[in-house]
Amino acid sequence: MSDFHKRTWLITGASSGLGKSLALEALSKGHRVLGTTREIQKAQHSFPEFEVNGGTWLSLDPGNPVAHEMATNIFAAHNIDVLVNNAGYAFIGGVEDTSEDEVRSQMEVNFYGPLRLIRAALPNMRSKRSGNIVLISSGAGFTARPGRAAYSASKFAIEAIHESLSDEIETFGIKVLIVEPGAFRTPFASRIITPAQYRSNGGFSQAYQGTSVEKMVRGMSDTTGMPGWLKGDPQKAAKAILDAVENGHEYLRMPLGADCVTALESKMNSLQRDFDLTRAVANSTGVDS
Numbered sequence: 001m002s003d004f005h006k007r008t009w010l011i012t013g014a015s016s017g018l019g020k021s022l023a024l025e026a027l028s029k030g031h032r033v034l035g036t037t038r039e040i041q042k043a044q045h046s047f048p049e050f051e052v053n054g055g056t057w058l059s060l061d062p063g064n065p066v067a068h069e070m071a072t073n074i075f076a077a078h079n080i081d082v083l084v085n086n087a088g089y090a091f092i093g094g095v096e097d098t099s100e101d102e103v104r105s106q107m108e109v110n111f112y113g114p115l116r117l118i119r120a121a122l123p124n125m126r127s128k129r130s131g132n133i134v135l136i137s138s139g140a141g142f143t144a145r146p147g148r149a150a151y152s153a154s155k156f157a158i159e160a161i162h163e164s165l166s167d168e169i170e171t172f173g174i175k176v177l178i179v180e181p182g183a184f185r186t187p188f189a190s191r192i193i194t195p196a197q198y199r200s201n202g203g204f205s206q207a208y209q210g211t212s213v214e215k216m217v218r219g220m221s222d223t224t225g226m227p228g229w230l231k232g233d234p235q236k237a238a239k240a241i242l243d244a245v246e247n248g249h250e251y252l253r254m255p256l257g258a259d260c261v262t263a264l265e266s267k268m269n270s271l272q273r274d275f276d277l278t279r280a281v282a283n284s285t286g287v288d289s
């Protein structure tokens with residue numbers, strides 16, 4: 001690879017899971033990689049290969065409002081070409097069982113976090129008229145299953161920002177990619193948060209016992225070993241993302257994992273069905289001329 005193609009990547013939440021695999025893949029391709037984490041010492045201990053292979057840790061908590069100012073300083077100090085907003089977690093619980101504060105915390109990390117980084121990255125990327133912005137969203141950013149309302153809301157909302165942004169910044173030569181993974185083998189499931197008020201009951205209230213909420217909460221918080229429903233290989237995901245960024249892509253959304261393909265197809269079919277059933281009434285609501 002020529003030096004021209006060596007680029008500087010900033011990956012949030014690079015200490016674990018998909019961020020870790022992406023960091024290793026980018027380093028192996030000769031890129032410079034800055035990885036953010038909330039706890040550098042912990043990351044150094046759990047992921048020593050990162051620094052051994054040339055990566056640099058930066059301290060940042062995207063979920064903290066000061067992250068915008070901190071990221072602005074990072075972008076001023078380093079000539080970053082590729083921003084990967086990867087850090088995130090899932091809050092799993094029924095709508096009625098979830099407090100407003102729990103939704104707000106989910107939004108701080110999964111919605112405002114990436115937004116803070118994007119707004120810090122754009123001045124530099126615009127002035128050099130190039131750059132890549134990658135969001136690690138989720139299949140949950142396109143389809144909202146029971147028990148995943150807050151998580152899906154955060155991913156739907158941040159996908160909307162990226163969808164608008166992709167048109168707004170195309171003129172500056174900056175590309176946007178939304179990655180929608182299905183279930184991948186990372187420690188993600190072991191970090192799921194459930195409604196505090198009902199945690200002693202397994203994460204759901206009595207009223208939702210036996211419903212789709214109980215099924216989702218129990219299913220997703222079963223973290224004994226590596227749950228069987230995690231079929232995705234993070235290394236293969238990392239390779240696919242690197243390929244898209246390095247070789248260019250003509251699409252905005254990239255689903256990853258056969259489970260995600262099935263879920264997205266099902267959502268598109270249900271959208272089409274609703275559309276077919278409502279097209280006539282939709283077209284009938286204009287003013288009479």
Ligand SMILES: NC(=O)c1ccc[n+]([C@@H]2O[C@H](COP(=O)([O-])OP(=O)(O)OC[C@H]3O[C@@H](n4cnc5c(N)ncnc54)[C@H](OP(=O)(O)O)[C@@H]3O)[C@@H](O)[C@H]2O)c1
Binds near residue numbers: 189
């Ligand atoms: N694994 C899956 O099945 C899956 C599926 C769909 C989408 N995703 C998405 O993929 C991304 C990466 O997840 P992963 O699977 O790699 O999970 P992971 O192994 O738990 O890694 C998540 C990273 O995000 C950071 N993070 C976690 N909670 C945070 C919080 N409250 N505030 C700030 N940072 C936090 C952590 O960084 P530090 O602790 O180092 O700060 C960690 O490195 C997430 O956005 C997730 O929504 C994952």
